[in-house]
Amino acid sequence: MSARRRLLLVGLAALLGVGVTVSLGRWQLDRVAQKEALAASIQQQGALAPLPNAQLMAASPGPEVQALVHRSAVLTGTWVPQHTMFLDNRQMQARVGFFALTPLRLAGSDTVVMVQRGWLPRNFEDRAKLPALSTPGGVVEVHGRIAPPPSKLYEPGAPALGAIRQNLDLDQFRTETGLPLRTDITLQQTGEASEGLLRDWPAINLGVDKHYGYAAQWFALALLIVVLFAWFQIRPYFQVIKDSHV
Incomplete structure (x- = not known):
């Protein structure tokens, strides 16, 4: 050549x-x-006025409700504490523990929204022991931001069905509990630590x-x-x- x-x-x-x-x-x-x-877009959403119950309930599943993600909200309703879930192996401030999630029945409606209430430590001596969590009774006002369903971690074997779980599928949870639960979004509660929960949520890293x-x-x-x-x-x-x- x-x-x-x-x-x-x-x-x-x-x-x-x-x-x-x-x-x-x-x-x-x-x-x-x-x-x-x-x-x-996330920054613009966060600068908008907080969503009330009525506006969230009026949002149709799909693009309309997805457009509300990352927007702040102030929801009123009553907790459904018997269906509180604890997501295992979740970190906050470099510590491993639980994310606590409790359904909130919105005032003036049967609609239920899952609230990611915050983080709390687990008992490493008795891993099956549920952590102490204070849940107020009556009508409450919850401040937070609209968020997607909680992220899922790798889970070997069949998913657990108790109060302590590695992941939570909201569609399955709705069927399991019979609650009229919205499965397309959640509320990530914000504010200072309270009720035994930390809310130092990590910033969104794109x-x-x-x-x-x-x-x-x-x-x-x-x-x-x-x-x-x-x-x-x-x-x-x-x-x-x-x-x-x-």
Whole structure:
């Protein structure tokens, strides 16, 4: 194979490699733009007036209720404490314990919303022992923000069905309890620690820095391909031409 033909073939491969890596870098920057737009939307939602019961109950499942996620809310109702759930292996302030969730029956309606009330420690000497949790009776006013259902952790084997669970499927829980529970959203209670619960919820991390890092890696790889091609292919090729004319 002639030197010119080899240079052409290697050049095409290098051009393909640069095209792929630059495209992947640009895709990562597109992800940054999407997540920055989401962060701006979350900030705008948080600045809106808190949702009352009526507005939440009027929101239809689907895009309409999803548009309310991250918005603050002040809901009034009565707790349904007999159906309190404790999600295991959840962290807050670098400690492992439970997230406590209690259904709230909204005042003036049969609608029930699951409230992520906060975090509390577990008893590591008796892992089956339920933690002490104070739940006020009567009508209460709960401040929080509209949130998706609680995230799920890896759970080997069949899901548990007691008060202590690794994960909580709201559709299954609605069937299990017979409560008219909204399964598309929850309320993440905010405010100072109370009722034995911490509410130092972690800030939402959209991973923008990670995408910037990936983009930089792809662009650096594209540059490396160009430098290697120039050094190992173009430079020797022109050196050969130069030597042939000496």
